[in-house]
Amino acid sequence: MAEKRRIELMVCTGTGCFAGGAFQIIEELNKELESFGLKDEVSLVATGCNGFCGQGPLMVVLPDNIFYGWLEKKDVHYLVEEHFLKGRPVKRLMFMPPDEKEPFPLLSDIPFFKKQLLVVLRNKGIIDPEKIEDYIARDGYLAIEKVVASMSPKDVREEILKSGLRGRGGAGFLTGKKWEIASQQIKTPKYFIANCDEGDPGAYMDRSVLESDPHSVIEGMCIAGYAIGSNEGFIYVRTEYPLAIKRMRIAIKQAEEYGLLGRNILGSDFDFTIEIREGSGAFVCGEETSLIHSIEGDIPEPRQRPPFPAQTGLWGCPTVINNVETLANVPVIITRGAEWFSKIGTETSKGTKIFSLVGKINNTGLIEVPMGITLKEVVYEIGGGIPKGKKFKAVQTGGPSGGCIPSSMLDSPIDYESLQKAGSMMGSGGMIVMDEDTCVVDVSKFFIQFTNEESCGKCTSCRDGSEALLEVLTRISAGEGREGDIDFLTELGESIKDASMCGLGQTLPNPVLSTLRYFKDEYEAHIKEKKCPALVCRNLIQYYIDPNKCVGCLLCIKSCPTEAITGESKFIHIINQENCHKCGQCLEVCPPKISAIIKVTGSDMENLVQLSEIISCKEWKKNHEYS
């Protein structure tokens, strides 16, 4: 790291903040620092993802550890002058929870960060991911040095096995065990693949690890290569993550220059190279056999296992595939010891897990928590609860393969087994919070649509089964559900699970089955009462203007794309249901103070007051004041 300055600014440049204009902020900061003559006192570091993506663009000021969020270009001048020149932190830009009056100035005070335990993300927001020196200064590449100097491959495998590290990609297979199987194979060469084809919608941990700390993955890969006797590694990254690919390229180049990759690593006789392979947008490529086919240039369809890739993988050779997050754990386990690692977490699930906490929650972002923490702690303490005081409904984990966990199970701990028992799974770590405005039928439909599109089409059960599920769900959400649909969904879901070959098909009915288990009444409301309790399914709802509240401001009329609203200034507006497309724009533009537009469903639709003629707001008030 460069010499210590008086103040260090850690500006997050992960994809979320990047999208929010982090680089414009950096440019502006540089300009302002220059003009105040602070260039020599204040240093500026472009870090990887900080995790608190909902607050981006953001930065942390060291050594005071002050957190600034939602930065805008116009704030920079004021901020530099007040804080960095005059030493008065700017309250206005600090983190402000919805229900509090005073902001939290320090990063360590913010509840979002408080409960977290950083193992994998130990370097997030502290180092510049594009500088290997920063990583080395944080004890980086110490583990690989220890490994090649003083450990045999067998020692490494035993250490990892002892730590109890399990695959973070979803299934949770013991990493040490996988390495053991591959090392027993006689056939050479052996290959190692890091899987960063993070396809689950709503999950972005792997991307964040690559963007904020690419060297930890490289080091993990080297150690793994040493342990299984492989000299060639691949890292498979989704093409949707251009920034991660760029940073990985830089990191590999730097590691090669430092002799940490390539021939005779650190003077030993161990060689290891890493090549980046890009995906091209196919969800199924996250499945290991399909990923192998994709690298080979074959049709990326999964194949039957066994033989497992650890026995017969890439080009028919033994191949170990580990998730990126798993690999980032490896260097820490080596340096700090298996015993230290196995103390974190529960009996069966050791260590920490990164989740992307998103959806209807106040603090969206990336969190790393010890296994065994309860869902309640995550949602209410770290996540800060549900926005706008809405009611919590469910949390969806495990992406399209996982399920929904209802509020009654919020006290259950997060580990591989408990989540499975709840009908969901760990998956890669997406955690999508849903509030009362989310319709479970609609969400199930969304997931099945996803898996239906992404099914590679090899197994009939997955290809046609998802189609059949989708058809029924679409019908239910359109208000055409029939008696017996629920039984059909359950039965079909179970048989798809039984009949499919790879993980995609075996888990695709989970969103439907788990919501049927916990929210059966909502399905029944859709089918029997033709009612969507969450007011989402379009065919079952109506937009309605409450005559008691409408002030005749014309805003909704102007916004309506189908000209379905009639009325004049100061006259009560009426929605013509026949023309209404239910796009919801009128609801969006109706001023919150007035909020005259409401959504209604089911039998409520029949009890609405229908105006027979155009009437002025004044007259309506007069007529109804006394009645």
Place this chain on the structure above:
Amino acid sequence: MFDDNKSNGKIGSALVVGGGIGGMQAALDLAESGIKVYLVDNKPSIGGVMAQLDKTFPTNDCAMCTMAPRLVEIGRHKDIEKITLSEVESITGQPGNFSVRLNKKPRYVDEKKCTGCGACVSNCPTRNSVQIVEKEKIKLQPKYAETVTEILKKHQDRKGPLMPILQEVNAAYNYFPENVLRYISQETKYSLSHITRIATFYSSFSLKPIGKHTINVCMGTACYVRGSGILLEQFSEKLNVKAGETTEDMLFTLKAVRCIGCCGLAPVATIGDDVYGKLQTKKIPEIIEKSKIKELQYAQANN
């Protein structure tokens, strides 16, 4: 019945192409209703793919149990004539009265006498040799030649070169011109059907030219629960194209993509390199206009 047909020029015979389970059943049904059937298949025997399956979805019935009775039935039906190792070349005439020209490949074995003992198969000295027919060399159009040959050269000696090659070609042209795919097939020895399957499997590849800017509306779960479905609809209405289509002026292609990893900013849409987080429907016309203006300025600057 047949007299009637004759009077309107229809002939009481039918041709079924393909002797899989569907073809066999069709042939049997037709024959049972008194029509003479010709069953054509390009394989040496009828039966199709089902013979290779263990069970069939969704009833988990044994495949062989389904098809074996039909095989036997067809074998002894006097009104079904099997023509195997043959392909349809042309059809002339109209429905009910047509002639078909078949290309029947030689079998070199007398079908009437063969008992299927398999002895000749195991004794044939040349059974693994393949006859190669010289094909005409495919040439690239000048506008593609330089880039494509360069890409091919770069990845030639690599293991598993196909994906990197396709990715770079796609990056260069935004889509795969047919001739380029044929050329890649010729140069890499991957079959054209294989390459086409790969090219159509991944969502970031396209066989049709796409617009200058891609509008990606994120349909990840986080964006979806925050209303990206409505965003997509609004884009589609404003641009007058459906998801996956390109506007007439070739400026925009609208796409629904899976998670772009900006879940903190949900709902998100991107136009080219510009990311629009926490997007509201009312902002859509504005950002489309903005990209159009940007495009105009770019064009002016280049002139």
